[in-house]
Amino acid sequence: NFMLTQPHSVSESPGKTVTISCTGSSGSIASNYVQWYQQRPGSAPTTVIYEDNQRPSGVPDRFSGSIDSSSNSASLTISGLKTEDEADYYCQSYDSSTVVFGGGTKLTVL
Amino acid sequence: QLQLQESGPGLVKPSETLSLTCTVSGGSISSSSYYWGWIRQPPGKGLEWIGSIYYSGSTYYNPSLKSRVTISVDTSKNQFSLKLSSVTAADTAVYYCAEWPSGYWGQGTLVTVSS
Numbered sequence: 507n508f509m510l511t512q513p514h515s516v517s518e519s520p521g522k523t524v525t526i527s528c529t530g531s532s533g534s535i536a537s538n539y540v541q542w543y544q545q546r547p548g549s550a551p552t553t554v555i556y557e558d559n560q561r562p563s564g565v566p567d568r569f570s571g572s573i574d575s576s577s578n579s580a581s582l583t584i585s586g587l588k589t590e591d592e593a594d595y596y597c598q599s600y601d602s603s604t605v606v607f608g609g610g611t612k613l614t615v616l
Numbered sequence: 617q618l619q620l621q622e623s624g625p626g627l628v629k630p631s632e633t634l635s636l637t638c639t640v641s642g643g644s645i646s647s648s649s650y651y652w653g654w655i656r657q658p659p660g661k662g663l664e665w666i667g668s669i670y671y672s673g674s675t676y677y678n679p680s681l682k683s684r685v686t687i688s689v690d691t692s693k694n695q696f697s698l699k700l701s702s703v704t705a706a707d708t709a710v711y712y713c714a715e716w717p718s719g720y721w722g723q724g725t726l727v728t729v730s731s
Contacts, residue, residue: 541719543663550712551663553719562719596663603676605653605665 508532508601510608517614523585526611528597530578538600540580542571545610546593554595555582589615618642618650620713620722628707628729634700638713638722639693646671646691651716654687654698656709657724664709668716669696703729 509531518524528540540558543551553562555571558580568585580599584591592615597608624636636654643650653668667677669687677685686699700707710724 539717541716543719543721550721550724552721556717556719598663603668604678605655605668605676607655607663607665610662 508599508606510597510599510606512595512597512608512611514609515612515614517616518587520587520589520615522587523583524587524613526582526584526595526597526613528580528582528599528608530580530599533578533601534575535578535580535599536573536575540571540573541598542569542580542582543596543598544591544593545596551596584613587615591615618715618718618720620715620720622711622713622722622725624711624725624727626726626728628703628727629731630704630729631702634698634703634707634711634727634729636698636711636713636725636727637695638697639695640715641694645689645694645696650718652687652689652696653714653716655712655714656707657712658706658709666698666700666711705729 511529542555544554545551554565554569559571570583572581594610596610619641621639628634648671651670654666656664667687669675684701689696708729710726712724713722
C-alpha cells in the first residue's frame, strides 16, 4: 500500500522559513497531484496548496509547494512565519483512484 | 465559491448504520469539474479518507472500510451522502465532506458511537 510519511513535528521562530516534507513510499510522487491542508486546533482542515503548487485564493504567497522526484517527496514551504501559522499540516495524494493522507506534521512557531 | 455542509445524527448506537449528508452550494454537484469525498478524524488523530464519488457516479472506497461504506449522490438536492454500517466505538470521529480538486471542506460533524 502506498503511504505518505511526514515528520511528526517541526518548530521554527517567527519570521523564519520552514519546510515540511512528505515522502512517498513507492512509485513516483510526481505521477499524482499533491495537496496540503492546514488544520488549526478545533477547526476543519483548509487547503493551502492544491495540485502540487497552486494556492487557493486567499492563501498568502508565503505558502508554496514543490515536488522533488529525486527524493520522491513533496514539500510545503512557509516563509515569513507568523504565530497564526501554528497548526497541523497534512499532505495528500493518490494511489490509483484512492486518496492517501500523510500522518500530519505539527508546526510550532515559537 | 463552493460551500459544503454536513448534516446527520451526532449519536449512533453500536451495530447500527451511520448516515450523513453533505449539501453543496455555489456549484453543481453533477459538474465534471468536481469530485466529492468523505474524510474522518478520530479524536486526537489524523485524517482518514473514507471514499469518493465522481460526477459519473463512480465510487472509490478505502479498502479498510469498503465492506461497510456506501457513498451516493442526489443531484436533485445537490447533495451527496455517506452510509457506514455496523458501526463500533472505533467509528467515533469528526466526519468531513470535501471537494476536489480545489479543496473545499465542510466544517465537520462529530459522530459518537455509543449505546
